[in-house]
Amino acid sequence: MSDxxxxxxxxxxxxxxxxxxxxxxxxxxxxxxxxPAEAAPSPARRxxxxxxxxxxxxxxxxxxAPLAAAAALLLALLxxxxxxxxxxxxxxxxxxxxxxxxxxxxxxxxxxASAPARDVPARASTHVAERLAPSGPAKGMSGAVVGVxxxxxxxxxxxxxxxxxxxxxxxxRVPKGAPPDAGGTRAAEGxxxxxxxxxxxxxxxxxxxxxxxxxxxxxxxxxxTGARLRDVRxxxxxxxDWQSPPDEPERIR
Amino acid sequence: xxxxxxxxxxFAEGSRPEAEVQTPEAALVEAARxxxxxxxxxxxxxxxxxxxxxxxxxxxxxEVSDLVQDVFLTAFRKLADLRDTGRFGPWVAIIxxxxxxxxxxxxxxxxxxxxxxxxxAGRAAEACEALDxxxxxxEAYRETLVLRLVEGMTGPEIxxxxxxxxxxxxxxxxxxxxxLRQRLGMKxxxx
Numbered sequence: 218m219s220d221x222x223x224x225x226x227x228x229x230x231x232x233x234x235x236x237x238x239x240x241x242x243x244x245x246x247x248x249x250x251x252x253p254a255e256a257a258p259s260p261a262r263r264x265x266x267x268x269x270x271x272x273x274x275x276x277x278x279x280x281x282a283p284l285a286a287a288a289a290l291l292l293a294l295l296x297x298x299x300x301x302x303x304x305x306x307x308x309x310x311x312x313x314x315x316x317x318x319x320x321x322x323x324x325x326x327x328x329x330a331s332a333p334a335r336d337v338p339a340r341a342s343t344h345v346a347e348r349l350a351p352s353g354p355a356k357g358m359s360g361a362v363v364g365v366x367x368x369x370x371x372x373x374x375x376x377x378x379x380x381x382x383x384x385x386x387x388x389x390r391v392p393k394g395a396p397p398d399a400g401g402t403r404a405a406e407g408x409x410x411x412x413x414x415x416x417x418x419x420x421x422x423x424x425x426x427x428x429x430x431x432x433x434x435x436x437x438x439x440x441x442t443g444a445r446l447r448d449v450r451x452x453x454x455x456x457x458d459w460q461s462p463p464d465e466p467e468r469i470r
Numbered sequence: 471x472x473x474x475x476x477x478x479x480x481f482a483e484g485s486r487p488e489a490e491v492q493t494p495e496a497a498l499v500e501a502a503r504x505x506x507x508x509x510x511x512x513x514x515x516x517x518x519x520x521x522x523x524x525x526x527x528x529x530x531x532x533e534v535s536d537l538v539q540d541v542f543l544t545a546f547r548k549l550a551d552l553r554d555t556g557r558f559g560p561w562v563a564i565i566x567x568x569x570x571x572x573x574x575x576x577x578x579x580x581x582x583x584x585x586x587x588x589x590x591a592g593r594a595a596e597a598c599e600a601l602d603x604x605x606x607x608x609e610a611y612r613e614t615l616v617l618r619l620v621e622g623m624t625g626p627e628i629x630x631x632x633x634x635x636x637x638x639x640x641x642x643x644x645x646x647x648x649x650l651r652q653r654l655g656m657k658x659x660x661x
Contacts, residue, residue, distance in 0.1 A: 222618070222643055223625040232656050233619075233647070240620045242597045243531060245522035250514040251539055258503055258549040 496555040503549050510549075514542050517559055520631045521566045523617040527605065528570035531598060537573060541566045560633030603653050611646030614639055 220227040221234075495516065501509035521541050525534045545562050552561050601620070604612050617628045625643055629636040651657075 222647055223640055225624060232651065236600065236619050236650075237622065239593070239597050239600055240616075241622060242594050243526065243601060243620050245519045245538070245621060246535070248535060248538075250511050250518075250542055252507060252510070252543060252546060256543060256546055257505065259547050260550060 493556045495558050499549065499552060499555040499558050502546070510542075510546055513558060517562050517631065518542070519621040519623065520559060520617065521562060523621040523623075524563050524566040524613060525570055526601070526620060527609075527613045527616040528567070529573050531601070533573065537566075537569055541569050544569070557633055559631040563632055600654070604650060606653070607646055607649055610642050611649065614642040615646045615650065618643055 221230045495513065498509045498513050502513060518538060521538050522534060525537050525541070529537060541562065545565055548565075552558065554561075601616075604615050604619075606612075607615065613632075614628060617623045617632075618625070623631070625639050626636060628634070628643075629639040632639075
């Protein structure tokens, strides 16, 4: 290739020269610049250092997509915080329950030494009732029943039975002929509802009432089984009598 | 096959150390920024052929003259945005390329004034046909060839005003000329 194409030096390239001559007719004519009278250079834009990043400029910040993303992030944060708080609260309740149970167990153990064995479950349930009571259990009053009048000579069980009857109303009164524990069970149910109404630990109250109901059912089932056994024994004795009556050989003869 | 150097790649090369030296055009730019219209008219005289060539490589011949005025008006208004005052040529060439693209966005269908040119002179019509062939070449070649063959600039001048490296301009010129010869059926292209 010749240098003529590059800087018009050296030997002339005839084809390039011909093209120059031909295309030169389209060359820029010396038309003067026509700037409008009001045209003026605009002021310089702010330096990039002082400009907000493109993402944070108002036009972009309030665009639908960033706005939706921000809303979603906020919602996620709120849900996360709510879940965290709920978890913490329930964990605190569980720890509190464990402490109460431990304290109740300790009290029962200390009572076992002095009280008869049949009173122990009643004492345990008393502690649950203490926990459910709106005023809360009174510390340092081991063996005392908060919110229950304990008359002289009453066992704790009797005191709670009265309390339950008072809470549950006339329907909870123990009818004549009813098993001795029925009033206590209804009373337990009654204070469970009372605890619910007072905003106490509803879960623990339900567990307690369920436990008492199960106990009542077990006692009833045992009594029924005993009665059936007695019946069967009587029938069996009658059959034996029928198979070998004392005077039968004489009659056959 | 030819390896085409795209415009973007070539423009990225334009950070030369000599651009840091204060040039006469930088002084003109500073004066024009201060509101000196005469200084800007001087810049127009210096760079109008460049802008004309850049536009002629892309838009119809009849539209180029008005578009050159538009480009310089835009440059005058946005002169404050020019960071390196020594690179007015590459900057105004970029404005011209954007303006040419904008021209096609606004007005899809255009008809060149071939008939008028043909009636005016057979030589002008022949020139337009040759220009059409150049416009069919890859972008990097056609702009350099138009500046060389139409505007009459030399290779070093093209490199200086467009901000391209002289080596790139040389390569574009020679490869573009070879392709043009082939398309026009010239002897040099057959070799």
